[in-house]
Amino acid sequence: xxxxxxxxxxxxxxxxxxxxxxxxxxxxxxxxxRDGVFEEVLIAPAGHFGRTSVxxxxxxxxxxxxxKGTVHSHPNHVCxxxxxxxxxxxxxxxxxxxxxxxxxxxxxxxxxSSGEPVEIEVxx
Ligand SMILES: [Zn+2]
Numbered sequence: 001x002x003x004x005x006x007x008x009x010x011x012x013x014x015x016x017x018x019x020x021x022x023x024x025x026x027x028x029x030x031x032x033x034r035d036g037v038f039e040e041v042l043i044a045p046a047g048h049f050g051r052t053s054v055x056x057x058x059x060x061x062x063x064x065x066x067x068k069g070t071v072h073s074h075p076n077h078v079c080x081x082x083x084x085x086x087x088x089x090x091x092x093x094x095x096x097x098x099x100x101x102x103x104x105x106x107x108x109x110x111x112x113s114s115g116e117p118v119e120i121e122v123x124x
Contacts, residue, residue, distance in 0.1 A: 004119045005069075005095050005110040006037045012105070012122050015041060019073035019103040031069035031097065037123055038095075041071060069095035077101045079109045089113045 011031075018027050018041070032040040070092060072085075079100040081089060089096050093113045097120075100107045110120045 008039045019099040028072040030067045033068040071097040074100040
């Protein structure tokens, strides 16, 4: 049972920068984990996300085994997963991070594939 998501500080700062630079569009990516800590993001190709909804199509999921989660931004300040997000989370498993506008460190949420919120620990 996962009760906490560990994210490297540099990655968290980078994700917030990405969210800001893509605004007012969304960005989406996959999170790579090493030793229980998310350390890297693979940004999903442009064209798979739009103004209102992020599309993570199953055919574009990376096959690498260290991809343990996803991240995407919500430019509309809704920090909850959409119905589409929940559907995707349930397919993918793992951990899902949502950054919502205005993308400060307080605007980051993590969810289990069930949609349950989970605490984020930023590690140096
Ligand atoms: Zn979403």
